[in-house]
Amino acid sequence: MNNSLSQYQKIDRHAPLPILSLVFFLLASLPLAFLLISSNYAVDSQVRIIIIVYALIIILLGAIIGSTLQTTRRVALLTFVAGQTFWFAMPALGKVIGPDWFGERANFYITDQALVLTCVYLSGFAVVSLVAYWFFSLRFKSLFPVRPDSEAMLSNFNDKHMLWFVIVLAIFGLLPFIVYGGDLKTIVSGILGSRSAERGWAHRSFSASNPLYVIGRASFVTAGQLALVYAAKTQGIKNRLPWAIVFLLAFIITYFDSGTRSWTLLIVGPPAIMFLRHILANRTFRRWVVVAPLALVGVLWLAQIQRQFRKVGVSTETFTNASAVEVNDNDFFTETAIAVTLVPDRMDYLGESALVLFLTNPIPRGIWPDKPYPRVIQMYSIGRSGRDEYVESGISRLPSMVGQHYMSWGILGICEVAIFYGLGVAWCDFLLRRKVVSTLTQILAATTTVWLFVGFRGFFPGFHYPIVILTILVLYERYGLTRRTVTTFAHPSVRTHAT
Numbered sequence: 001m002n003n004s005l006s007q008y009q010k011i012d013r014h015a016p017l018p019i020l021s022l023v024f025f026l027l028a029s030l031p032l033a034f035l036l037i038s039s040n041y042a043v044d045s046q047v048r049i050i051i052i053v054y055a056l057i058i059i060l061l062g063a064i065i066g067s068t069l070q071t072t073r074r075v076a077l078l079t080f081v082a083g084q085t086f087w088f089a090m091p092a093l094g095k096v097i098g099p100d101w102f103g104e105r106a107n108f109y110i111t112d113q114a115l116v117l118t119c120v121y122l123s124g125f126a127v128v129s130l131v132a133y134w135f136f137s138l139r140f141k142s143l144f145p146v147r148p149d150s151e152a153m154l155s156n157f158n159d160k161h162m163l164w165f166v167i168v169l170a171i172f173g174l175l176p177f178i179v180y181g182g183d184l185k186t187i188v189s190g191i192l193g194s195r196s197a198e199r200g201w202a203h204r205s206f207s208a209s210n211p212l213y214v215i216g217r218a219s220f221v222t223a224g225q226l227a228l229v230y231a232a233k234t235q236g237i238k239n240r241l242p243w244a245i246v247f248l249l250a251f252i253i254t255y256f257d258s259g260t261r262s263w264t265l266l267i268v269g270p271p272a273i274m275f276l277r278h279i280l281a282n283r284t285f286r287r288w289v290v291v292a293p294l295a296l297v298g299v300l301w302l303a304q305i306q307r308q309f310r311k312v313g314v315s316t317e318t319f320t321n322a323s324a325v326e327v328n329d330n331d332f333f334t335e336t337a338i339a340v341t342l343v344p345d346r347m348d349y350l351g352e353s354a355l356v357l358f359l360t361n362p363i364p365r366g367i368w369p370d371k372p373y374p375r376v377i378q379m380y381s382i383g384r385s386g387r388d389e390y391v392e393s394g395i396s397r398l399p400s401m402v403g404q405h406y407m408s409w410g411i412l413g414i415c416e417v418a419i420f421y422g423l424g425v426a427w428c429d430f431l432l433r434r435k436v437v438s439t440l441t442q443i444l445a446a447t448t449t450v451w452l453f454v455g456f457r458g459f460f461p462g463f464h465y466p467i468v469i470l471t472i473l474v475l476y477e478r479y480g481l482t483r484r485t486v487t488t489f490a491h492p493s494v495r496t497h498a499t
Contacts, residue, residue: 047112048096054119055096058089058126073280075273076428076449077133080421087400087456088122091331102334108384110337118337121411125402125418132422140430157440157477162230163242165473166223170246173220176213177253191257211362211461217254217263218465224250224267225466229274229443261303262454262463269453270446277432277442332400332457339403342383343410352376352408354459361461374460376407398458405459417459424452440477444470 062081069078095102103110157165181187224247231243247267254263343349352375360371374390380403381389381396390396398404405413431437431445447466454463 044112047115050116050119051092051096054123055089055093057123058084059093061126070280073277073433074429075276075280075432076425076445076452079273079449079453080129080133080425083453083456084122084126087330087332088336089333092119092333095331095334102337106334106338106384108338108341110334110341114337114341117340118333121340121402121406121414122333122336124411125414128415128418129422129425132419133426136423136426137430140426144430157473159230159234162226162440166226166230166243166246169219169223169226169469170250173216173218173223173250176216191253211364214462215362215465217258218463218469220250221254221263221266222466222469224254225270225447226443228268228271229439232271232275233439255302255306261306264303264306265454266447266450266463266466269450270443273432273446273449274442277446281435332398332403335398336400336403336406338384339380339399339407342380343407346383347379349410350376350379350408354405354408358461358464376404377458377460380404380407398460401456401459421452424448428452438474438477440470440474444474 058081062078062085065072065074065078065081069075102115177187177191181190227243227247227250231240231247234240234243251264251267254267258264356372357374360368363371365371376399377396378388378390380399381387384397399407401417402414405417407413409416428445428449431441432449444467447470451463451467
């Protein structure tokens, strides 16, 4: 144990000076952008330069963090910066060097001033969130130090008990299909038809929306990710079989039926992060550097196929259209710029509280017809397309997480969500980097990391329910179980203790 403690302290001594230097360079570039805005001097070529500088700094930041991953093991931080790269920086760079300009596909005119302001706000979000990350990382380290007796403070579910929990979650996730789906043939047909089919269990209108269906989906997703982790953790084919069955059932139904890649990512993403943690801890990271790009191409191809399911279900056209690996619906730089254009010039700040939405979401609208709803989504869809898409169909374009909080509270809203992200990522890394931590706690931290990545599109209720379910299980594990053990998933060298 003393050896593991000294290793943890050794890792923490690596100063993040390159990252902090880049953050302050990013901060220093903001006054220049403000000067260009105030003087109306930002012509087209200079707007392009500002966007390119912003995008390259974010990409370079991710490269620096990735290059030190073997030493620092800050997986959540890398995922966080990768999210900014994937949702903001890369699409912005693609627009600058590509044939289409910002807003053309949406048939929405975005001024140069709005584009520069978007760079400023996204840069500010990056700076505040990273500073908050380092602040909270240091606070967590001092508040929750690694102690030699920390092994005795842990409790683990017995694998048999966990299997029963997973089965119960899977059954709860199947209830909407069983209750509303009809016979087995109709259920299977609806699942394979995805969003293009009429499905009794899926409500696609605002008035008929039911959070219980979403919670059921989240239960199914949680069962799938837990099953995958424990299938990898369990020894022997016979013991792995029930875990594998639950995982395949959850993955296949979610992949085909939901039409939402975020749910699929919440199944396979957390186990992937835990596996990354495992190979980093065992110093085998370099062996997977060659495999990782191939795996990424495969994931993108599967994501493209799932996106096609929304329109045509399972058919030959699905595989034909998805044969090329491309990502063309992740441009939330443009969505943020549209939000900046709308507020405050075309509508006032909306003053919406995301916390209220999350707290009231579990209550069915049939019980509380006037419960709060995401007004930002409604007003954004009206301003963007001229139609109230959210109320008419229950779905809408999202303004991005930064655009959402800007539309509600302006710059203060951006700072608020940046601090929240810094806190959340720091807490996830704190748990993932600890040598002695229960498997269930690792899954919770990894799931939260994936949820924060997905949340860059918009910070609205729905995808957070797996975190709620896992939090309940972790609290029960921590305070409700009398059996005290320590996990061996990521660190086989750590012995298991039981009293």
